[in-house]
Amino acid sequence: xxxxxxxxxxxxxxxxxxxxxxxxxxxxxxxxxxxxxxxxxxxxxxxxxxxxxxxxxxxxxxxxxxxxxxxxxxxxxxxxxxxxxxxxxxxxxxxxxxxxxxxxxxxxxxxxxxxxxxxxxxxxxxxxxxxxxxxxxxxxxxxxxxxxxxxxxxxxxxxxxxxxxxxxxxxxxxxxxxxxxxxxxxxxxxxxxxxxxxxxxxxxxxxxxxxxxxxxxxxxxxxxxxxxxxxxxxxxxxxxxxxxxxxxxxxxxxxxxxxxxxxxxxxxxxxxxxxxxxxxxxxxxxxxxxxxxxxxxxxxxxxxxxxxxxxxxxxxxxxxxxxxxxxxxxxxxxxxxxxxxxxxxxxxxxxxxxxxxxxxxxxxxxxxxxxxxxxxxxxxxxxxxxxxxxxxxxxxxxxxxxx
Ligand SMILES: Cc1cc2nc3c(=O)[nH]c(=O)nc-3n(C[C@H](O)[C@H](O)[C@H](O)COP(=O)(O)OP(=O)(O)OC[C@H]3O[C@@H](n4cnc5c(N)ncnc54)[C@H](O)[C@@H]3O)c2cc1C
Numbered sequence: 001x002x003x004x005x006x007x008x009x010x011x012x013x014x015x016x017x018x019x020x021x022x023x024x025x026x027x028x029x030x031x032x033x034x035x036x037x038x039x040x041x042x043x044x045x046x047x048x049x050x051x052x053x054x055x056x057x058x059x060x061x062x063x064x065x066x067x068x069x070x071x072x073x074x075x076x077x078x079x080x081x082x083x084x085x086x087x088x089x090x091x092x093x094x095x096x097x098x099x100x101x102x103x104x105x106x107x108x109x110x111x112x113x114x115x116x117x118x119x120x121x122x123x124x125x126x127x128x129x130x131x132x133x134x135x136x137x138x139x140x141x142x143x144x145x146x147x148x149x150x151x152x153x154x155x156x157x158x159x160x161x162x163x164x165x166x167x168x169x170x171x172x173x174x175x176x177x178x179x180x181x182x183x184x185x186x187x188x189x190x191x192x193x194x195x196x197x198x199x200x201x202x203x204x205x206x207x208x209x210x211x212x213x214x215x216x217x218x219x220x221x222x223x224x225x226x227x228x229x230x231x232x233x234x235x236x237x238x239x240x241x242x243x244x245x246x247x248x249x250x251x252x253x254x255x256x257x258x259x260x261x262x263x264x265x266x267x268x269x270x271x272x273x274x275x276x277x278x279x280x281x282x283x284x285x286x287x288x289x290x291x292x293x294x295x296x297x298x299x300x301x302x303x304x305x306x307x308x309x310x311x312x313x314x315x316x317x318x319x320x321x322x323x324x325x326x327x328x329x330x331x332x333x334x335x336x337x338x339x340x341x342x343x344x345x346x347x348x349x350x351x352x353x354x355x356x357x358x359x360x361x362x363x364x365x366x367x368x369x370x371x372x373x374x375x376x377x378x379x380x381x382x383x384x385x386x387x388x389x390x391x392x393x394x395x396x397x398x399x400x401x402x403x
Contacts, residue, residue: 005073010312011074011082012072012073012074014072014073014074014079015072015074015078015079015082018055018056018057018072018079018082018083019082019083019086021055022052022055022057022083022086022087023086023090025051025052025055026086026087026090026091026094029047029048029051030045030048030090030091030094032091032360034091035090035091035093035360035363036358036360036363038091038093038217038218039093039217039218039363040217042217042218042220043218044093044097044171044174044218044219044220045091045093045094045097045218046097046131046174048094048097049097049098049101049128049129049131050127050128050129051128052094052098052128053126053127053128053129054128056069057083057098058101058102058106058125058126058127058128059126060072060076060079060080060083061076061080061102061106061107062106062110062122062125062126063076063110066109066110066118066122067122067123067126068122068126071319075315075316075319075320076319077256077315077316077318077319078312078315078316078319080102080257080260080315081256081257081259081260081311081312081314081315082260082312083098084098084099084257084258084260084261084264085260085261085263085264085267085308085311086264087261087264088260088261088262088263088264088265088268089264089265089267089268089271090264090268092216092261092262092264092265092364092367093216093218093219095257095260095261095264095265096170096216096218096219096261097131097171097219098257099254099257099258099261100131100132100133100134100170100171100175101125101128101130101131101132102253102257103250103251103253103254103257104131104132104133104134104179104250104254105121105125105130105131105132106122106125106126106253107249107250107252107253107254108132108179108196108237108246108249108250109121109122109125109237110249111238111246111249111250112196112237112238112239112242112246112249113237113238114234116234117198117234117237121176121177124176130176130177131171131174131175131176132175132176132177132178132179132198133169133170133171133172133175133177133178133179133201134169134178134179134250134254135166135169135172135178135179135180135181135199135224136148136166136181136247136403137166137167137168137169138150138164138165138166138167139165139167143376143377143379143380145181145191145244145247145403146189146190146191146194146244148164148181148182148183148194149164149183150162150163150164150165150166150180150181150182150183150226151163151164151182151183151186152182152183152184152195152197152231153186155230157232158232158233159230159231159232159233159235160182160184160197160230160231160232160233160235160236161228161229161230161231162180162182162197162199162226162228162229162231163226163227163228163229164182164226165223165224165225165226166180166223166224166226167211167222167223167224168211168221168222168223169221169222169223169224170216170219170220170221170222171219171220172201172208172220172221172222172224173201173208173210173220173222175201176200176201177198177199177200177201178198178199178200178201178224179196179197179198179237179250180196180197180198180199180226181194181195181196181243181244181247182194182195182196182197182243183195184240184241185240185241188241191243191244191403192241192244193241194241194243194244195236195237195238195239195240195241195242195243196236196237196238196243196246196247197231197235197236197237198231198235198236198237199226199229199231199235203229203230203231204229204230205226205227205228205229205230206224206225206226206227206229207224207225207227208222208223208224209222209223209224209225210222211223214366214369214370215363215366215367215368215369215370216366216367216370244403245403247403248325248403249324250403251328251375251376251403252324252325252327252328252329253324253328254375255328255329255331255332255375255376255381256311256314256315256318256324256327256328256331256332258332258335258336258371258375259307259310259311259314259328259331259332259334259335259336260311260315260331260335262307262332262335262336262338262339262368262371263304263307263308263311263335263338263339265339265343265364265367265368266303266304266307266335266338266339266342266343267304267308268360268364269300269339269342269343269346269361269364269365270297270300270301270304270342270346272346272350272360272361272364273297273300273345273346273349273350273361274288274297274301276349276350276353276354277293277294277297277349280353287349293349296345296348296349297349299345300341300342300345300346303338303341303342304338304342306334306338307334307335307338307339310330310331310334310335311331311334311335314327314328314330314331315331325384325388326384326385326388329376329381329384329385330381330385332371332375332376332381333378333381333382333385335371336368336371336372336378337372337378339364339368339371340368340369340371340372343361343364343365343368344365346361346364346365347361347362347365
């Protein structure tokens with residue numbers, strides 16, 4: 001790419017054209033009214049996924065050797081991050097669904113899928129007609145994922161029987177496969193002796209109960225019981241005892257995608273607060289004319305710009321070959337904590353207008369509360385980054401307890 005092709009933000013012409021197509025598509029198929037409706041009705045925007053696929057957004061996550069697209073001149077991860085950011089700004093629920101397809105589906109299969117699994121699933125994921133959910137968390141295993149107790153026991157027919165309970169599994173009702181982490185070696189502890197299995201959500205012996213929650217309503221979450229659920233050898237994803245190794249790649253992809261989407265959501269919160277500060281008149285002036293509000297808005301935008309830099313630079317470095325774990329952890333840490341601050345200040349600036357049920361700010365604020373603990377809490381991410389810096393207790397690495 002010629003430097004001349006890049007705009008002031010460093011985007012290539014190809015990236016700008018892709019985002020323009022995405023904007024047109026979202027104008028038509030996910031206007032803000034649809035975002036509100038999906039939230040109110042607790043329904044995911046699944047129909048949008050094949051449309052995103054039509055403009056190549058799923059294929060963007062897959063290299064050519066697996067039926068995807070060559071890396072764009074601006075870099076594959078960098079371009080994916082731009083897409084995620086735009087989805088997050090227009091309707092975070094779409095970004096969440098897209099991230100499940102690209103991380104739990106595509107990144108997992110790319111990391112460990114057999115030739116058959118890739119041939120079977122990648123075309124459908126690339127077409128946006130299939131999605132995967134990750135079933136890792138259990139009642140007794142949240143941050144300490146290595147405490148998982150769900151068991152996969154070999155059966156007489158050469159397959160496995162899965163028994164246990166998973167909780168807070170998002171999108172499980174509409175997923176085509178759950179990526180289920182289960183202990184294959186009963187003697188093992190921590191992350192060792194854990195395998196991953198691709199399980200259809202309608203498998204006999206699997207029972208789902210929806211959970212009531214504060215936000216992220218368009219993506220329903222479930223408690224899932226497994227009572228001797230039968231899977232075949234062909235359903236195992238990666239080595240029988242190497243599931244946590246596969247999850248490292250999956251979670252790095254998920255965290256980077258989430259971080260980018262969260263930057264978009266934070267920008268949406270700033271946009272809403274700026275608009276309100278210009279419109280709402282008190283004491284004869286728009287509230288944005290008061291320095292207390294103006295400075296707050298300046299800080300909000302500056303923090304979002306910083307988080308965006310962190311995410312975009314991280315994606316660029318991954319494209320250049322840097323290991324993704326720490327970059328993705330740092331990006332998620334910064335972006336999610338930024339969004340939480342910005343959404344909270346946005347609520348303060350909108351005041352009663354933000355607290356109204358029809359306000360977009362309250363949805364962003366409710367949804368934002370999840371991201372500093374979902375997919376690796378800020379505390380656990382600091383631990384992971386600390387391990388990379390050579391400081392802190394090696395909790396996870398000692399016991400192989402965390403992906
Ligand atoms: C809406 C929603 C959707 C979700 N979707 C999914 C999904 O699709 N798939 C899935 O598998 N899971 C999912 N989860 C689960 C999510 O990933 C967990 O909530 C998360 O891993 C944290 O686990 P926990 O809630 O059990 O908190 P806990 O692990 O109980 O942690 C409680 C607190 O202690 C802190 N803490 C724990 N250990 C340490 C430590 N060693 N050092 C310092 N602090 C520590 C934590 O950071 C946290 O602040 C979802 C959760 C929610 C709420």
